[in-house]
Amino acid sequence: MTDTFPSPAPQAAIEITNLSKVYKGGKRALDNISLSIPRGQIYGLLGPNGAGKSTTINILAGLVNKTGGSAKIWGFDIDQNPRNAKNSIGIVPQEIVFDPFFTPFETLENQAGYYGVPKDRRRSMELLRAVHLEDKANAYARTLSGGMKRRLLVAKAMVHSPPILVLDEPTAGVDVQLRQQLWAYVRELNRQGVTIVLTTHYLEEAEELCDRIGIINHGKLITDKPTRELIAMAQEKVVQVTVDRDVATPPADPCFEKVELSDERTLTITYMKNRANAGQVLSAVQASGLAIVDVVTRDPDLEDVFLNLTAAA
Numbered sequence: 001m002t003d004t005f006p007s008p009a010p011q012a013a014i015e016i017t018n019l020s021k022v023y024k025g026g027k028r029a030l031d032n033i034s035l036s037i038p039r040g041q042i043y044g045l046l047g048p049n050g051a052g053k054s055t056t057i058n059i060l061a062g063l064v065n066k067t068g069g070s071a072k073i074w075g076f077d078i079d080q081n082p083r084n085a086k087n088s089i090g091i092v093p094q095e096i097v098f099d100p101f102f103t104p105f106e107t108l109e110n111q112a113g114y115y116g117v118p119k120d121r122r123r124s125m126e127l128l129r130a131v132h133l134e135d136k137a138n139a140y141a142r143t144l145s146g147g148m149k150r151r152l153l154v155a156k157a158m159v160h161s162p163p164i165l166v167l168d169e170p171t172a173g174v175d176v177q178l179r180q181q182l183w184a185y186v187r188e189l190n191r192q193g194v195t196i197v198l199t200t201h202y203l204e205e206a207e208e209l210c211d212r213i214g215i216i217n218h219g220k221l222i223t224d225k226p227t228r229e230l231i232a233m234a235q236e237k238v239v240q241v242t243v244d245r246d247v248a249t250p251p252a253d254p255c256f257e258k259v260e261l262s263d264e265r266t267l268t269i270t271y272m273k274n275r276a277n278a279g280q281v282l283s284a285v286q287a288s289g290l291a292i293v294d295v296v297t298r299d300p301d302l303e304d305v306f307l308n309l310t311a312a313a
């Protein structure tokens with residue numbers, strides 16, 4: 001598939017430089033964002049409600065006019081080369097919008113026509129199969145469930161075989177099983193060389209899927225790092241220690257950030273990994289006269305990082 005993509009094949013699939021957006025009425029939705037999304041990755045754009053994620057994507061889609069900065073899609077500047085920029089990207093919007101009187105097959109054929117894909121190069125049935133809608137090919141779109149409509153939107157975004165697929169909150173309202181199917185397809189596209197950009201509220205989803213994550217808050221990019229590095233930034237660690245007898249008052253120690261009694265014999269201790277390590281924490285428990293029977297640790301996850309970063313910004 002990759003060799004059918006438009007050239008040049010740049011290092012960055014998307015390059016955003018000092019991008020700003022002030023809406024009519026004065027709302028500054030994006031404040032000087034610079035971001036480079038590497039080719040071939042699954043990139044997650046995260047942020048709380050109203051952070052500016054959809055604004056960023058809508059600028060790339062040509063649906064919202066930026067008020068400052070520039071953006072390149074697959075090396076094509078969205079102002080200087082809008083046609084090639086548009087042909088290089090497929091966008092799955094947050095809102096479900098279809099003409100309800102067309103069937104899924106017709107919807108894809110119409111979209112292919114819009115992009116000027118010749119009839120012999122169209123892949124409508126193949127795409128419907130890929131998103132598990134083959135048996136609905138000739139049903140009216142209005143009879144599809146919400147999850148089916150969303151999968152049809154993904155197929156619709158891929159009719160012109162773009163090298164970049166952007167999904168704006170693709171799994172909102174999609175049940176767990178369909179979500180898994182959707183991600184399996186997205187992963188498959190990525191394996192075929194398609195760069196994926198997605199926005200999501202589901203941190204677990206981003207953590208599981210994305211190679212790299214950018215976090216936007218109040219229109220500013222507050223971090224942009226490989227997922228693993230981001231998770232390593234979480235400083236809070238939690239260790240649960242089961243001891244050999246009932247405890248009335250939990251022990252105190254300077255290396256504990258917080259200590260709670262989860263039950264009579266279980267201490268839940270939070271410590272900062274830049275200031276203490278598990279060995280020190282356990283020694284402190286033993287030094288208080290308690291013998292340790294069991295230890296369970298919990299690794300920090302993206303949620304910890306996200307909360308820390310968005311609270312600090």
Ligand SMILES: Nc1ncnc2c1ncn2[C@@H]1O[C@H](COP(=O)(O)OP(=O)(O)OP(=O)(O)O)[C@@H](O)[C@H]1O
Nearest residue numbers: 023024027029047048049050051052053054055056
């Ligand atoms: N057409 C508009 N006119 C004025 N303000 C807008 C418009 N669209 C969005 N905004 C504002 O710009 C800010 C960013 O909105 P945006 O939709 O980009 O955020 P988001 O990160 O996608 O949020 P969500 O996850 O809720 O979709 C918000 O404060 C929003 O209210």
